[in-house]
Amino acid sequence: MRNIGIIAWKEFRQYFGSPIAYFLAIVIFLFLGIVFALDLVQTMSNTYSAQVLEGTIVLGPLLTLVLFATPAITMRLLAEENGAGTLELLLTAPVRDAELVIGKWLGAALFAAVILALTWIYPIFLQAITKPNGIDQGPLVSAYIVLFLLVGALLAVGVGISSLFSNATAAFFASLVVSLALWVSGLATSTLSYMGSMGGSSLWGTVLQYMDFTSHFYNTAYAGRLDLTDIIYYVSIIVLSLFFATRVIESKRWR
Protein backbone atom coordinates (compact mmCIF):
# COMPACT_ATOMS: atom_id res chain seq x y z
CA MET A 1 0.00 0.00 0.00
CA ARG A 2 2.84 2.35 0.85
CA ASN A 3 4.38 1.79 -2.56
CA ILE A 4 1.13 2.79 -4.27
CA GLY A 5 1.19 6.05 -2.37
CA ILE A 6 4.84 6.72 -3.22
CA ILE A 7 4.32 6.12 -6.93
CA ALA A 8 1.05 8.06 -7.00
CA TRP A 9 2.63 11.02 -5.25
CA LYS A 10 5.56 11.05 -7.67
CA GLU A 11 3.22 11.03 -10.67
CA PHE A 12 0.97 13.66 -9.12
CA ARG A 13 3.91 15.98 -8.53
CA GLN A 14 5.23 15.34 -12.01
CA TYR A 15 2.00 16.67 -13.55
CA PHE A 16 2.65 20.05 -12.01
CA GLY A 17 6.08 20.13 -13.58
CA SER A 18 4.86 19.30 -17.06
CA PRO A 19 3.53 21.73 -19.66
CA ILE A 20 0.87 19.27 -20.84
CA ALA A 21 -0.93 19.49 -17.51
CA TYR A 22 -1.06 23.27 -17.53
CA PHE A 23 -2.11 23.29 -21.16
CA LEU A 24 -4.97 20.91 -20.33
CA ALA A 25 -6.09 23.00 -17.39
CA ILE A 26 -6.02 26.17 -19.49
CA VAL A 27 -8.04 24.63 -22.33
CA ILE A 28 -10.62 23.16 -19.96
CA PHE A 29 -11.17 26.30 -17.95
CA LEU A 30 -11.11 28.59 -20.95
CA PHE A 31 -13.75 26.52 -22.69
CA LEU A 32 -15.90 26.07 -19.60
CA GLY A 33 -15.63 29.75 -18.78
CA ILE A 34 -16.88 30.76 -22.23
CA VAL A 35 -19.78 28.30 -22.11
CA PHE A 36 -20.70 29.40 -18.62
CA ALA A 37 -20.60 33.07 -19.46
CA LEU A 38 -22.71 32.61 -22.59
CA ASP A 39 -25.32 30.59 -20.72
CA LEU A 40 -25.43 33.14 -17.98
CA VAL A 41 -25.87 36.09 -20.31
CA GLN A 42 -28.52 34.29 -22.33
CA THR A 43 -30.56 33.35 -19.27
CA MET A 44 -30.32 36.73 -17.64
CA SER A 45 -31.23 38.68 -20.77
CA ASN A 46 -34.27 36.49 -21.32
CA THR A 47 -36.32 37.98 -18.50
CA TYR A 48 -39.60 36.38 -19.49
CA SER A 49 -38.47 32.80 -19.48
CA ALA A 50 -38.85 30.67 -16.42
CA GLN A 51 -35.57 28.92 -17.16
CA VAL A 52 -33.46 28.32 -14.11
CA LEU A 53 -29.74 27.73 -14.29
CA GLU A 54 -28.79 24.36 -12.94
CA GLY A 55 -25.67 23.75 -10.91
CA THR A 56 -24.73 21.11 -13.47
CA ILE A 57 -24.59 23.71 -16.23
CA VAL A 58 -20.93 23.12 -17.07
CA LEU A 59 -20.98 19.35 -16.73
CA GLY A 60 -22.19 18.72 -20.31
CA PRO A 61 -19.28 20.48 -21.98
CA LEU A 62 -16.94 19.25 -19.26
CA LEU A 63 -17.81 15.67 -20.13
CA THR A 64 -16.79 16.21 -23.75
CA LEU A 65 -13.55 17.86 -22.69
CA VAL A 66 -12.82 15.00 -20.34
CA LEU A 67 -13.00 12.56 -23.23
CA PHE A 68 -10.04 14.31 -24.87
CA ALA A 69 -8.23 15.26 -21.69
CA THR A 70 -7.92 11.84 -20.07
CA PRO A 71 -5.83 10.26 -22.86
CA ALA A 72 -3.49 13.23 -22.55
CA ILE A 73 -3.23 12.69 -18.80
CA THR A 74 -2.50 8.99 -19.02
CA MET A 75 -0.53 8.71 -22.27
CA ARG A 76 2.93 8.88 -20.77
CA LEU A 77 2.28 7.00 -17.53
CA LEU A 78 3.55 3.60 -18.64
CA ALA A 79 4.44 4.23 -22.30
CA GLU A 80 7.21 6.63 -21.36
CA GLU A 81 8.65 4.26 -18.77
CA ASN A 82 8.61 1.61 -21.44
CA GLY A 83 10.35 3.78 -23.99
CA ALA A 84 12.96 5.30 -21.69
CA GLY A 85 13.90 1.98 -20.10
CA THR A 86 12.91 3.18 -16.64
CA LEU A 87 10.38 0.37 -16.47
CA GLU A 88 13.37 -1.90 -15.84
CA LEU A 89 14.16 0.20 -12.78
CA LEU A 90 10.63 -0.10 -11.42
CA LEU A 91 10.38 -3.81 -12.21
CA THR A 92 13.62 -4.53 -10.35
CA ALA A 93 12.65 -2.35 -7.40
CA PRO A 94 10.87 -4.09 -4.53
CA VAL A 95 7.44 -3.12 -5.85
CA ARG A 96 4.69 -5.42 -7.05
CA ASP A 97 3.48 -4.94 -10.61
CA ALA A 98 -0.06 -4.25 -9.39
CA GLU A 99 1.21 -1.60 -6.97
CA LEU A 100 2.99 0.10 -9.83
CA VAL A 101 -0.10 0.15 -12.04
CA ILE A 102 -2.47 1.27 -9.27
CA GLY A 103 -0.01 3.94 -8.16
CA LYS A 104 0.21 5.32 -11.67
CA TRP A 105 -3.55 5.41 -12.01
CA LEU A 106 -4.00 6.98 -8.61
CA GLY A 107 -1.52 9.73 -9.44
CA ALA A 108 -3.49 10.54 -12.59
CA ALA A 109 -6.79 10.34 -10.70
CA LEU A 110 -5.50 12.77 -8.06
CA PHE A 111 -4.53 15.23 -10.75
CA ALA A 112 -7.92 14.85 -12.46
CA ALA A 113 -9.60 15.32 -9.08
CA VAL A 114 -7.85 18.66 -8.67
CA ILE A 115 -9.15 19.83 -12.04
CA LEU A 116 -12.67 18.56 -11.30
CA ALA A 117 -12.63 20.21 -7.91
CA LEU A 118 -11.69 23.52 -9.52
CA THR A 119 -14.80 23.36 -11.74
CA TRP A 120 -16.82 23.89 -8.57
CA ILE A 121 -16.23 27.60 -8.97
CA TYR A 122 -19.14 27.73 -11.43
CA PRO A 123 -21.79 26.21 -9.13
CA ILE A 124 -20.44 28.24 -6.22
CA PHE A 125 -20.76 31.36 -8.32
CA LEU A 126 -24.31 30.40 -9.30
CA GLN A 127 -25.17 29.75 -5.70
CA ALA A 128 -24.05 33.25 -4.85
CA ILE A 129 -26.15 34.97 -7.50
CA THR A 130 -29.27 32.80 -7.50
CA LYS A 131 -32.05 34.12 -5.27
CA PRO A 132 -33.69 33.40 -2.99
CA ASN A 133 -32.85 29.77 -2.27
CA GLY A 134 -29.75 29.12 -4.31
CA ILE A 135 -29.35 26.24 -6.70
CA ASP A 136 -30.50 22.68 -6.31
CA GLN A 137 -27.53 20.98 -4.73
CA GLY A 138 -28.73 17.37 -4.89
CA PRO A 139 -28.04 16.73 -8.58
CA LEU A 140 -24.76 18.56 -8.27
CA VAL A 141 -23.35 16.25 -5.61
CA SER A 142 -24.57 13.05 -7.24
CA ALA A 143 -23.33 14.21 -10.64
CA TYR A 144 -19.87 14.98 -9.33
CA ILE A 145 -19.57 11.67 -7.51
CA VAL A 146 -20.40 9.70 -10.64
CA LEU A 147 -18.43 12.05 -12.89
CA PHE A 148 -15.36 11.40 -10.81
CA LEU A 149 -15.87 7.65 -11.22
CA LEU A 150 -16.41 8.13 -14.95
CA VAL A 151 -13.15 10.05 -15.24
CA GLY A 152 -11.44 7.39 -13.13
CA ALA A 153 -12.69 4.74 -15.54
CA LEU A 154 -11.41 6.66 -18.56
CA LEU A 155 -8.07 7.12 -16.83
CA ALA A 156 -7.89 3.39 -16.07
CA VAL A 157 -8.58 2.63 -19.72
CA GLY A 158 -5.80 5.07 -20.59
CA VAL A 159 -3.38 3.37 -18.20
CA GLY A 160 -4.23 0.01 -19.76
CA ILE A 161 -3.58 1.33 -23.26
CA SER A 162 -0.43 3.14 -22.15
CA SER A 163 1.00 -0.15 -20.89
CA LEU A 164 0.91 -1.51 -24.43
CA PHE A 165 2.95 1.25 -26.02
CA SER A 166 6.45 2.61 -25.74
CA ASN A 167 5.54 5.95 -27.26
CA ALA A 168 3.30 8.47 -25.54
CA THR A 169 1.79 9.88 -28.73
CA ALA A 170 0.74 6.44 -29.93
CA ALA A 171 -0.74 5.75 -26.52
CA PHE A 172 -2.69 9.02 -26.68
CA PHE A 173 -4.37 8.21 -29.98
CA ALA A 174 -5.06 4.60 -29.07
CA SER A 175 -6.63 5.67 -25.76
CA LEU A 176 -8.68 8.29 -27.57
CA VAL A 177 -9.98 5.69 -30.03
CA VAL A 178 -10.94 3.29 -27.26
CA SER A 179 -12.58 6.03 -25.20
CA LEU A 180 -14.50 7.22 -28.27
CA ALA A 181 -15.64 3.67 -28.94
CA LEU A 182 -17.01 3.46 -25.40
CA TRP A 183 -18.63 6.84 -25.93
CA VAL A 184 -20.38 6.12 -29.21
CA SER A 185 -21.60 2.72 -28.09
CA GLY A 186 -24.54 4.79 -26.87
CA LEU A 187 -25.38 5.65 -30.46
CA ALA A 188 -25.33 1.97 -31.33
CA THR A 189 -27.67 1.39 -28.42
CA SER A 190 -30.29 3.77 -29.67
CA THR A 191 -30.00 2.42 -33.20
CA LEU A 192 -30.35 -1.16 -32.02
CA SER A 193 -33.22 -0.42 -29.67
CA TYR A 194 -34.91 1.33 -32.56
CA MET A 195 -34.42 -1.79 -34.65
CA GLY A 196 -35.66 -3.78 -31.67
CA SER A 197 -38.85 -1.81 -31.59
CA MET A 198 -39.19 -2.55 -35.28
CA GLY A 199 -39.36 -6.22 -34.45
CA GLY A 200 -35.70 -7.24 -34.74
CA SER A 201 -33.67 -8.95 -32.04
CA SER A 202 -32.96 -6.62 -29.15
CA LEU A 203 -30.50 -8.81 -27.29
CA TRP A 204 -27.51 -6.84 -28.54
CA GLY A 205 -29.37 -3.68 -27.85
CA THR A 206 -29.80 -4.69 -24.24
CA VAL A 207 -26.18 -5.73 -23.88
CA LEU A 208 -24.90 -2.52 -25.43
CA GLN A 209 -27.23 -0.54 -23.26
CA TYR A 210 -25.58 -1.98 -20.18
CA MET A 211 -22.18 -1.31 -21.72
CA ASP A 212 -22.92 2.25 -22.76
CA PHE A 213 -20.47 4.56 -21.12
CA THR A 214 -22.29 7.88 -21.02
CA SER A 215 -25.83 6.72 -20.28
CA HIS A 216 -24.63 5.54 -16.86
CA PHE A 217 -23.98 9.18 -16.18
CA TYR A 218 -26.57 11.13 -18.17
CA ASN A 219 -29.65 9.06 -17.40
CA THR A 220 -29.16 8.95 -13.66
CA ALA A 221 -26.56 11.00 -11.84
CA TYR A 222 -26.84 13.97 -14.18
CA ALA A 223 -30.55 14.03 -13.43
CA GLY A 224 -29.91 13.90 -9.73
CA ARG A 225 -30.31 10.18 -9.12
CA LEU A 226 -27.43 8.27 -7.54
CA ASP A 227 -27.71 4.71 -8.79
CA LEU A 228 -25.63 1.82 -7.45
CA THR A 229 -25.58 0.21 -10.91
CA ASP A 230 -23.65 3.15 -12.31
CA ILE A 231 -21.12 3.06 -9.52
CA ILE A 232 -20.62 -0.67 -9.99
CA TYR A 233 -20.30 -0.12 -13.75
CA TYR A 234 -17.52 2.45 -13.51
CA VAL A 235 -15.71 0.69 -10.68
CA SER A 236 -15.64 -2.54 -12.66
CA ILE A 237 -14.19 -0.74 -15.69
CA ILE A 238 -11.47 0.65 -13.41
CA VAL A 239 -10.72 -2.76 -11.91
CA LEU A 240 -10.72 -4.55 -15.26
CA SER A 241 -8.51 -1.98 -16.98
CA LEU A 242 -5.98 -1.91 -14.17
CA PHE A 243 -5.94 -5.70 -14.08
CA PHE A 244 -5.31 -5.69 -17.81
CA ALA A 245 -2.43 -3.21 -17.42
CA THR A 246 -0.90 -5.35 -14.66
CA ARG A 247 -0.99 -8.42 -16.87
CA VAL A 248 0.63 -6.52 -19.73
CA ILE A 249 3.42 -5.37 -17.42
CA GLU A 250 3.84 -8.90 -16.12
CA SER A 251 4.02 -10.26 -19.64
CA LYS A 252 6.90 -7.88 -20.40
CA ARG A 253 8.98 -9.85 -17.96
CA TRP A 254 8.72 -12.90 -20.17
CA ARG A 255 9.93 -11.20 -23.31
Next chain:
Amino acid sequence: MIQVTNLTKWYGLRKAIDGLNFHAKKGEIVGFLGPNGAGKTTTMRILTAYMPPSEGRAIVAGYDVVEESLEVRRRVGYLPETVPLYADMTVLDYLDFMAAMRHLPNADQCVDEAIQRVNLEDRVESYIGNLSKGMRQRVGLAQAVLHKPEVLILDEPTIGLDPAQVVEIRAFIRELGADHTVLLSTHILSEAQQICNRVLIINKGHIVAEDRPENLQARLAGAERITVELAGDTEGAENTIASVKGVLTVEPMGNGVFEVEITPGKEIRPAIVRALTRAGQDVVEVHSQGVDLEQIFLELTRSDDKSKGKRTSRQQKE
Protein backbone atom coordinates in the same frame (compact mmCIF):
# COMPACT_ATOMS: atom_id res chain seq x y z
CA MET B 1 26.04 -14.44 -2.53
CA ILE B 2 25.16 -15.44 -6.06
CA GLN B 3 24.58 -19.08 -6.88
CA VAL B 4 23.43 -19.98 -10.36
CA THR B 5 22.57 -23.52 -11.37
CA ASN B 6 21.75 -24.68 -14.84
CA LEU B 7 20.22 -21.36 -15.80
CA THR B 8 18.52 -21.38 -19.19
CA LYS B 9 16.44 -18.76 -20.95
CA TRP B 10 14.52 -19.13 -24.17
CA TYR B 11 13.29 -16.21 -26.23
CA GLY B 12 10.77 -17.97 -28.40
CA LEU B 13 12.84 -20.58 -30.20
CA ARG B 14 16.15 -18.91 -29.51
CA LYS B 15 18.17 -19.96 -26.51
CA ALA B 16 19.70 -16.81 -25.06
CA ILE B 17 21.54 -18.58 -22.27
CA ASP B 18 22.07 -22.28 -22.02
CA GLY B 19 22.69 -24.06 -18.74
CA LEU B 20 24.81 -21.47 -16.96
CA ASN B 21 26.51 -22.47 -13.71
CA PHE B 22 28.51 -20.04 -11.65
CA HIS B 23 28.76 -18.43 -8.26
CA ALA B 24 30.11 -15.31 -6.66
CA LYS B 25 31.34 -15.05 -3.11
CA LYS B 26 30.92 -12.15 -0.74
CA GLY B 27 33.19 -9.24 -1.53
CA GLU B 28 34.14 -10.59 -4.93
CA ILE B 29 34.12 -8.59 -8.14
CA VAL B 30 33.14 -10.94 -10.92
CA GLY B 31 33.43 -9.83 -14.52
CA PHE B 32 31.02 -11.08 -17.09
CA LEU B 33 32.82 -10.91 -20.38
CA GLY B 34 31.46 -11.64 -23.79
CA PRO B 35 30.61 -10.25 -27.19
CA ASN B 36 27.32 -8.46 -27.76
CA GLY B 37 24.38 -10.85 -27.71
CA ALA B 38 26.25 -13.43 -25.66
CA GLY B 39 23.56 -13.48 -22.96
CA LYS B 40 25.10 -11.14 -20.40
CA THR B 41 22.14 -8.80 -20.11
CA THR B 42 19.70 -11.71 -20.04
CA THR B 43 21.58 -13.32 -17.16
CA MET B 44 21.69 -10.06 -15.25
CA ARG B 45 18.00 -9.48 -15.77
CA ILE B 46 17.29 -12.89 -14.32
CA LEU B 47 19.54 -12.24 -11.33
CA THR B 48 17.78 -8.93 -10.62
CA ALA B 49 14.38 -10.68 -10.76
CA TYR B 50 13.39 -8.64 -13.79
CA MET B 51 12.52 -11.77 -15.72
CA PRO B 52 12.20 -15.38 -14.66
CA PRO B 53 14.48 -18.05 -16.14
CA SER B 54 13.02 -20.75 -18.39
CA GLU B 55 14.90 -23.45 -16.52
CA GLY B 56 17.33 -23.63 -13.67
CA ARG B 57 17.68 -21.72 -10.44
CA ALA B 58 19.35 -18.58 -9.28
CA ILE B 59 19.89 -17.74 -5.63
CA VAL B 60 20.89 -14.15 -4.95
CA ALA B 61 21.71 -12.94 -1.43
CA GLY B 62 20.16 -16.13 -0.10
CA TYR B 63 16.81 -15.87 -1.89
CA ASP B 64 15.42 -17.52 -4.99
CA VAL B 65 14.86 -15.00 -7.78
CA VAL B 66 11.53 -16.53 -8.76
CA GLU B 67 9.98 -17.57 -5.48
CA GLU B 68 11.21 -14.70 -3.32
CA SER B 69 11.68 -12.08 -5.96
CA LEU B 70 10.78 -9.12 -3.74
CA GLU B 71 13.38 -10.19 -1.17
CA VAL B 72 15.99 -10.44 -3.91
CA ARG B 73 15.05 -7.02 -5.27
CA ARG B 74 15.43 -5.49 -1.80
CA ARG B 75 18.99 -6.77 -1.57
CA VAL B 76 20.25 -6.08 -5.06
CA GLY B 77 21.43 -2.83 -6.61
CA TYR B 78 21.13 -2.79 -10.36
CA LEU B 79 22.46 -0.48 -13.03
CA PRO B 80 20.91 -1.52 -16.35
CA GLU B 81 22.71 -0.89 -19.60
CA THR B 82 20.44 2.01 -20.52
CA VAL B 83 20.62 4.00 -17.30
CA PRO B 84 17.02 4.34 -16.10
CA LEU B 85 16.57 8.01 -15.28
CA TYR B 86 13.72 10.49 -15.36
CA ALA B 87 14.90 13.47 -17.38
CA ASP B 88 12.40 15.83 -15.80
CA MET B 89 13.42 15.12 -12.22
CA THR B 90 16.30 16.63 -10.31
CA VAL B 91 19.05 14.34 -9.06
CA LEU B 92 17.85 14.78 -5.51
CA ASP B 93 14.17 14.14 -6.34
CA TYR B 94 15.12 11.03 -8.24
CA LEU B 95 17.21 9.59 -5.43
CA ASP B 96 14.58 10.55 -2.86
CA PHE B 97 12.00 8.70 -4.93
CA MET B 98 14.17 5.60 -5.16
CA ALA B 99 14.90 5.74 -1.44
CA ALA B 100 11.17 5.97 -0.73
CA MET B 101 10.45 2.99 -2.96
CA ARG B 102 12.99 1.01 -1.04
CA HIS B 103 11.46 2.11 2.29
CA LEU B 104 14.82 3.15 3.68
CA PRO B 105 14.42 4.15 7.33
CA ASN B 106 17.13 6.81 7.17
CA ALA B 107 16.44 7.88 3.60
CA ASP B 108 17.97 11.35 3.74
CA GLN B 109 21.21 10.05 5.13
CA CYS B 110 21.39 7.26 2.52
CA VAL B 111 20.77 9.73 -0.30
CA ASP B 112 23.46 12.08 1.02
CA GLU B 113 25.95 9.25 1.31
CA ALA B 114 25.22 7.96 -2.19
CA ILE B 115 25.64 11.46 -3.62
CA GLN B 116 28.95 11.80 -1.87
CA ARG B 117 30.18 8.42 -3.03
CA VAL B 118 29.68 9.33 -6.68
CA ASN B 119 30.85 12.95 -6.27
CA LEU B 120 27.62 14.60 -7.34
CA GLU B 121 27.34 17.08 -4.47
CA ASP B 122 27.35 20.13 -6.74
CA ARG B 123 24.73 18.79 -9.17
CA VAL B 124 21.98 17.62 -6.81
CA GLU B 125 19.58 20.36 -7.89
CA SER B 126 20.21 19.85 -11.62
CA TYR B 127 17.60 18.26 -13.83
CA ILE B 128 18.81 14.86 -14.94
CA GLY B 129 17.96 15.74 -18.56
CA ASN B 130 20.63 18.45 -18.45
CA LEU B 131 23.43 16.20 -17.20
CA SER B 132 26.20 14.77 -19.35
CA LYS B 133 26.45 11.05 -20.06
CA GLY B 134 29.11 10.58 -17.41
CA MET B 135 27.09 12.43 -14.80
CA ARG B 136 24.01 10.37 -15.62
CA GLN B 137 26.02 7.20 -15.22
CA ARG B 138 26.96 8.42 -11.77
CA VAL B 139 23.35 9.13 -10.90
CA GLY B 140 22.54 5.59 -12.03
CA LEU B 141 25.31 4.25 -9.81
CA ALA B 142 24.12 6.34 -6.89
CA GLN B 143 20.69 4.78 -7.33
CA ALA B 144 22.23 1.30 -7.35
CA VAL B 145 24.26 1.78 -4.16
CA LEU B 146 21.61 3.82 -2.36
CA HIS B 147 20.40 1.03 -0.10
CA LYS B 148 23.86 -0.49 0.46
CA PRO B 149 22.84 -3.70 -1.28
CA GLU B 150 24.57 -6.99 -0.62
CA VAL B 151 24.83 -7.62 -4.34
CA LEU B 152 25.51 -5.06 -7.04
CA ILE B 153 24.80 -5.89 -10.65
CA LEU B 154 26.20 -3.47 -13.19
CA ASP B 155 25.47 -3.91 -16.88
CA GLU B 156 28.23 -2.32 -18.98
CA PRO B 157 28.89 0.42 -16.45
CA THR B 158 31.54 2.23 -18.49
CA ILE B 159 29.96 2.13 -21.93
CA GLY B 160 29.83 5.43 -23.77
CA LEU B 161 32.00 7.34 -21.30
CA ASP B 162 35.09 9.36 -22.09
CA PRO B 163 38.45 7.91 -20.97
CA ALA B 164 38.72 10.06 -17.86
CA GLN B 165 35.24 9.06 -16.74
CA VAL B 166 35.99 5.42 -17.47
CA VAL B 167 38.99 5.53 -15.15
CA GLU B 168 36.90 7.22 -12.48
CA ILE B 169 34.03 4.74 -12.67
CA ARG B 170 36.42 1.78 -12.66
CA ALA B 171 38.11 3.06 -9.53
CA PHE B 172 34.70 3.49 -7.93
CA ILE B 173 33.70 -0.08 -8.78
CA ARG B 174 36.93 -1.42 -7.30
CA GLU B 175 36.13 0.53 -4.17
CA LEU B 176 32.64 -0.96 -4.10
CA GLY B 177 34.14 -4.43 -4.17
CA ALA B 178 35.32 -3.89 -0.62
CA ASP B 179 31.87 -4.22 0.90
CA HIS B 180 29.58 -5.43 -1.88
CA THR B 181 29.53 -8.45 -4.11
CA VAL B 182 29.78 -7.01 -7.60
CA LEU B 183 28.84 -8.66 -10.85
CA LEU B 184 29.60 -6.49 -13.84
CA SER B 185 29.37 -7.12 -17.52
CA THR B 186 31.61 -5.69 -20.15
CA HIS B 187 32.91 -6.46 -23.56
CA ILE B 188 36.07 -4.52 -22.94
CA LEU B 189 38.68 -7.06 -21.96
CA SER B 190 41.20 -4.79 -20.33
CA GLU B 191 38.42 -3.52 -18.11
CA ALA B 192 37.71 -6.99 -16.76
CA GLN B 193 41.43 -7.47 -16.33
CA GLN B 194 41.75 -4.30 -14.30
CA ILE B 195 38.71 -4.49 -12.05
CA CYS B 196 37.76 -8.09 -11.52
CA ASN B 197 38.88 -10.80 -9.14
CA ARG B 198 37.41 -13.37 -11.41
CA VAL B 199 36.34 -13.40 -15.03
CA LEU B 200 33.60 -15.43 -16.65
CA ILE B 201 33.83 -15.52 -20.40
CA ILE B 202 30.46 -16.10 -21.95
CA ASN B 203 29.67 -16.70 -25.58
CA LYS B 204 26.35 -17.66 -27.13
CA GLY B 205 24.85 -18.42 -23.78
CA HIS B 206 27.65 -20.70 -22.61
CA ILE B 207 30.41 -20.04 -20.14
CA VAL B 208 33.53 -20.85 -22.11
CA ALA B 209 36.07 -20.00 -19.43
CA GLU B 210 36.09 -19.04 -15.78
CA ASP B 211 39.17 -18.05 -13.84
CA ARG B 212 41.20 -15.26 -12.30
CA PRO B 213 42.43 -12.87 -15.01
CA GLU B 214 46.08 -13.78 -14.38
CA ASN B 215 45.35 -17.53 -14.51
CA LEU B 216 43.49 -17.14 -17.76
CA GLN B 217 46.57 -15.47 -19.12
CA ALA B 218 48.84 -18.22 -17.97
CA ARG B 219 46.55 -20.81 -19.45
CA LEU B 220 46.90 -19.42 -22.89
CA ALA B 221 50.55 -18.53 -22.64
CA GLY B 222 51.29 -21.47 -24.91
CA ALA B 223 52.99 -19.10 -27.26
CA GLU B 224 54.68 -15.92 -26.22
CA ARG B 225 55.56 -13.29 -28.74
CA ILE B 226 58.23 -10.65 -28.81
CA THR B 227 58.90 -7.82 -31.23
CA VAL B 228 62.41 -7.01 -32.40
CA GLU B 229 63.16 -3.79 -34.22
CA LEU B 230 66.42 -3.24 -36.08
CA ALA B 231 67.93 -0.22 -37.80
CA GLY B 232 69.79 -0.09 -41.07
CA ASP B 233 70.42 -3.11 -43.28
CA THR B 234 68.54 -6.09 -41.95
CA GLU B 235 69.66 -8.69 -44.41
CA GLY B 236 70.28 -12.05 -42.80
CA ALA B 237 68.72 -10.90 -39.55
CA GLU B 238 65.82 -13.29 -39.94
CA ASN B 239 68.14 -16.26 -40.04
CA THR B 240 70.24 -14.93 -37.17
CA ILE B 241 67.16 -14.67 -34.93
CA ALA B 242 65.88 -18.06 -36.02
CA SER B 243 69.19 -19.66 -35.09
CA VAL B 244 68.82 -18.64 -31.42
CA LYS B 245 67.75 -21.54 -29.23
CA GLY B 246 64.12 -21.24 -28.08
CA VAL B 247 62.86 -19.29 -31.08
CA LEU B 248 59.90 -21.00 -32.72
CA THR B 249 59.08 -18.76 -35.68
CA VAL B 250 60.27 -15.47 -37.10
CA GLU B 251 58.07 -13.25 -39.20
CA PRO B 252 59.41 -10.11 -40.90
CA MET B 253 56.85 -7.29 -40.64
CA GLY B 254 58.82 -4.83 -42.79
CA ASN B 255 60.72 -1.65 -41.76
CA GLY B 256 63.17 -3.77 -39.79
CA VAL B 257 60.50 -5.12 -37.46
CA PHE B 258 60.32 -8.84 -36.73
CA GLU B 259 57.65 -10.72 -34.82
CA VAL B 260 59.22 -13.62 -32.99
CA GLU B 261 57.38 -16.48 -31.37
CA ILE B 262 59.32 -18.10 -28.55
CA THR B 263 58.96 -20.94 -26.10
CA PRO B 264 57.17 -19.46 -23.09
CA GLY B 265 58.78 -19.22 -19.69
CA LYS B 266 62.33 -18.73 -20.93
CA GLU B 267 64.02 -15.39 -21.08
CA ILE B 268 65.86 -15.52 -24.38
CA ARG B 269 65.72 -11.86 -25.30
CA PRO B 270 69.34 -11.22 -24.22
CA ALA B 271 70.46 -14.16 -26.36
CA ILE B 272 68.68 -12.72 -29.37
CA VAL B 273 70.23 -9.30 -28.82
CA ARG B 274 73.72 -10.86 -28.42
CA ALA B 275 73.33 -12.92 -31.59
CA LEU B 276 72.15 -9.92 -33.58
CA THR B 277 74.92 -7.66 -32.30
CA ARG B 278 77.49 -10.31 -33.11
CA ALA B 279 76.07 -10.46 -36.65
CA GLY B 280 76.57 -6.71 -36.97
CA GLN B 281 72.92 -5.64 -36.66
CA ASP B 282 71.81 -2.51 -34.79
CA VAL B 283 69.08 -3.43 -32.31
CA VAL B 284 66.71 -0.54 -31.62
CA GLU B 285 64.07 -2.22 -29.55
CA VAL B 286 63.14 -5.62 -28.14
CA HIS B 287 59.97 -6.08 -26.19
CA SER B 288 57.60 -8.81 -25.13
CA GLN B 289 53.99 -8.59 -26.23
CA GLY B 290 52.84 -10.97 -23.53
CA VAL B 291 49.42 -12.53 -23.85
CA ASP B 292 46.46 -10.44 -22.93
CA LEU B 293 42.85 -11.34 -22.38
CA GLU B 294 42.14 -10.08 -25.85
CA GLN B 295 43.83 -13.09 -27.35
CA ILE B 296 42.34 -15.54 -24.89
CA PHE B 297 38.98 -14.10 -25.61
CA LEU B 298 39.30 -14.34 -29.36
CA GLU B 299 40.71 -17.83 -29.05
CA LEU B 300 37.89 -19.04 -26.81
CA THR B 301 35.05 -17.39 -28.66
CA ARG B 302 36.39 -18.50 -32.02
CA SER B 303 36.56 -22.15 -31.03
CA ASP B 304 32.99 -21.83 -29.83
CA ASP B 305 31.90 -20.40 -33.14
CA LYS B 306 31.56 -23.59 -35.11
CA SER B 307 27.92 -23.02 -35.85
CA LYS B 308 28.68 -19.74 -37.58
CA GLY B 309 27.19 -20.78 -40.89
CA LYS B 310 23.90 -21.74 -39.31
CA ARG B 311 23.25 -18.35 -37.86
CA THR B 312 20.12 -17.07 -39.55
CA SER B 313 18.76 -14.17 -37.58
CA ARG B 314 20.76 -11.31 -36.24
CA GLN B 315 21.59 -11.81 -32.61
CA GLN B 316 19.31 -9.62 -30.63
CA LYS B 317 20.53 -8.16 -27.46
CA GLU B 318 17.32 -8.22 -25.51
